[in-house]
Amino acid sequence: MGTVSISAIAEAAPLSLCSREPHVPADRLVAEMVPPPRFDTVRFDNYLPDPEQPSQSDAVKVLSTFAAGLGGAHASGAGKRRWFARKPEAPAAPRGVYLDGGYGVGKTHLLASLWHATPADASLKAFGTFVELTNLVGALGFQQTVATLGGHRLLCIDEFELDDPGDTVLVSSLLGKLVDAGVALAATSNTLPGKLGEGRFAAADFLREIQGLSAHFRPLRIDGEDYRHRGLPEAPAPYAAEQVRRAAHDTPGASLDAFPDLLDHLARVHPSRYGALTDDLTAVCLTDVGPVPDQSTALRLVVLADRLYDREIPVLASGLPFDGLFGDEMLNGGYRKKYFRAISRLTALARDAKSLVEQ
Numbered sequence: 001m002g003t004v005s006i007s008a009i010a011e012a013a014p015l016s017l018c019s020r021e022p023h024v025p026a027d028r029l030v031a032e033m034v035p036p037p038r039f040d041t042v043r044f045d046n047y048l049p050d051p052e053q054p055s056q057s058d059a060v061k062v063l064s065t066f067a068a069g070l071g072g073a074h075a076s077g078a079g080k081r082r083w084f085a086r087k088p089e090a091p092a093a094p095r096g097v098y099l100d101g102g103y104g105v106g107k108t109h110l111l112a113s114l115w116h117a118t119p120a121d122a123s124l125k126a127f128g129t130f131v132e133l134t135n136l137v138g139a140l141g142f143q144q145t146v147a148t149l150g151g152h153r154l155l156c157i158d159e160f161e162l163d164d165p166g167d168t169v170l171v172s173s174l175l176g177k178l179v180d181a182g183v184a185l186a187a188t189s190n191t192l193p194g195k196l197g198e199g200r201f202a203a204a205d206f207l208r209e210i211q212g213l214s215a216h217f218r219p220l221r222i223d224g225e226d227y228r229h230r231g232l233p234e235a236p237a238p239y240a241a242e243q244v245r246r247a248a249h250d251t252p253g254a255s256l257d258a259f260p261d262l263l264d265h266l267a268r269v270h271p272s273r274y275g276a277l278t279d280d281l282t283a284v285c286l287t288d289v290g291p292v293p294d295q296s297t298a299l300r301l302v303v304l305a306d307r308l309y310d311r312e313i314p315v316l317a318s319g320l321p322f323d324g325l326f327g328d329e330m331l332n333g334g335y336r337k338k339y340f341r342a343i344s345r346l347t348a349l350a351r352d353a354k355s356l357v358e359q
Contacts, residue, residue, distance in 0.1 A: 014248040014256040015281065018265040022276035026139045029272060030148055033126040033136070036310030039112035047109050055223045056105065062220055063114050063186075066097055070153050070184050071119035096185035096217040105224030107188040111156050114186055120153040127156040131303060134167050135272035137174065145174060150181035159341075160189040179216050187217070236350045239357060241287045241318040247356040248316075253282035254356075259289040259319060266300040274307045281313050283356055284349075289319030291327060298330055302342045309345040314353035322346040 035042070044064055049056035097114075099107045115127045126149055128136070137145045149155060155178060161167060175185060239247075248256035257265075269277060278284070292298040308315060325346075326339040 014251070014254050014285065017255050017257050017277060017284070018261050020277050021269060022273045022279070024139075024273045024276045026136075028276075029132075029136050029139050030126075032275065033128045033132065034122060035112040035115055035127045038310055038312050039108065042109045042112045043116055044110075044113045047106060047113060050224060053105075053223045055221055059099065059110060059220050059222050062218075063097065063110055064117060066184075066186075067114050067117035068119070095179060095183075096187070098217045098219045099186070099188040099222055100219050101222035102224060105222045107222060108158050110222070111158055111186055111188050115154065115156050118154050124152050125154045125156075126152055127158070129158045129306065130161045130167070130171065131159075131271065131306070133157060133171060133174070135270075137170060139272060142170075142174065146177045146181070149178055149183065152178075152183050154184045154186065157185070157187040160187045161338075175216075185216065236321070236347070236354065238289065238318050238321055239316065243357055244285045244287050244316050244318045247353075248283075248285035251283050251285075251356055253280060254285055255281055255283070256285045256287075259286045259317070262286065263292070263297050263301065266304060267297070271300060271303040274304050275311075277304075278307055278311055278313055281311075283353060284308060284313055284315045285356075286315065286317040287319065289317045289322070289325070291320065292325050292330075295330065295333075295335065298326055298339065299335065301325070302335075302338045305342040305345050305349075308349055312352070313349065314356065315346060315349040316353035316356050317350065322350060 044060050047056075047060055049060065099110060101107055112127065115125055118125055140148060155175075157171075160171075179185065245256060248254045266274075292301060323343050325343065330336065330339055
C-alpha cells in the first residue's frame with residue numbers, strides 16, 4: 001500500500017460547495033429543529049440586559065416564568081385516555097409570546113434561552129426559523145407536520161416573516177392547528193429600520209397578519225439601540241483572490257468556490273438542504289464576489305448566509321465587500337429586512353475569517 005507525503009496532503013485541493021448535492025431525509029429536518037450551534041450555551045443567566053433598557057430585564061423575567069409554566073401536562077391532555085373526547089378548554093393566559101424589537105437587542109438569545117429553560121425533553125421542543133418551518137411543511141406535507149409537532153410542549157419560531165403573504169397564511173394555519181393541540185408558541189421578528197424611525201415596532205403588523213391567532217400571543221417589547229443609530233456594520237476589506245485560494249488550501253476542511261458559480265449552484269439545491277451543504281466545513285472561501293443579479297438569487301443567498309451564521313463558519317472572500325452585495329432597489333424593497341440581516345451576518349463571518357489569512 002502506497003504512502004502519501006506530507007507535502008501532498010498540504011497541497012490537497014480544498015472542498016467545493018458546488019460539488020455537493022446533499023439529500024436530506026425528512027426526519028433530519030425534524031431532528032435539527034433545535035437552537036443552532038451558535039446558541040448552544042445561551043441561557044437567561046448569561047443574557048446581559050442593558051441597564052438603561054428596563055424592558056430587556058423585564059423580558060427575562062416574563063420568559064423565565066413562561067418557561068416554568070410549560071413543565072406540566074400537555075395543554076391538550078395528550079396521553080390521557082378519555083371515554084369521551086372533548087376539545088381542550090382555552091387556557092386562561094396566552095399560550096404564546098412574541099418578542100418585538102429591532103436588530104441586535106438579543107431576541108434570538110432570549111428565544112433560545114426559552115427553549116433551553118423549558119422543562120421538557122428536547123424531543124418535545126422545536127426551534128427553527130420561519131423559513132425552516134416552511135421547508136418542513138414542504139418536506140412532510142401540512143397534515144404530517146401537524147402530527148409531528150402537535151405533541152410538542154413548545155415551538156419557537158425565529159425571524160417570523162411578514163413579507164410573503166402565501167407563507168404567512170400557511171404558517172398561520174399551521175400554528176392554529178398546533179395551538180388547538182396544546183402547543184405553546186414563541187416567535188420573534190425584526191423591526192425594519194424605517195419603522196423604528198417612525199417610533200413604532202412590528203407587533204401590530206405581526207398580530208394583524210396572524211389574525212385569529214393574535215389572542216394567543218403576549219407581545220413583549222424589547223427596547224434597545226436603534227438600528228438607524230448603529231447603521232450597517234462596515235464590511236472588512238476583501239482580500240486578493242490569491243490570498244483566498246492559498247488560505248483555502250492551507251485550511252483543512254475549507255471549501256473554495258467562485259461566487260458566481262456558487263450562486264448558480266444554489267439554484268439547483270433546495271434551500272432546505274443548505275444546512276447539509278455546509279456539513280463538516282471549517283471555512284468557506286469565495287473568489288470574485290460581486291453584486292447579486294436578481295431577487296430570487298438574493299433570497300437563496302440569504303438562506304445560505306443564515307445557515308453559515310448558525311454554524312459559525314467563517315467566510316473569506318475576494319471581490320466586492322459584502323455590504324455591496326444587494327443593490328439599492330433590493331435594500332429599499334419588500335425583502336430588505338432579509339438583506340440587511342444577510343449583510344450583517346456575512347460581515348460578522350468575514351471578520352471571523354481574518355485569522356485564516358494571518359495564520
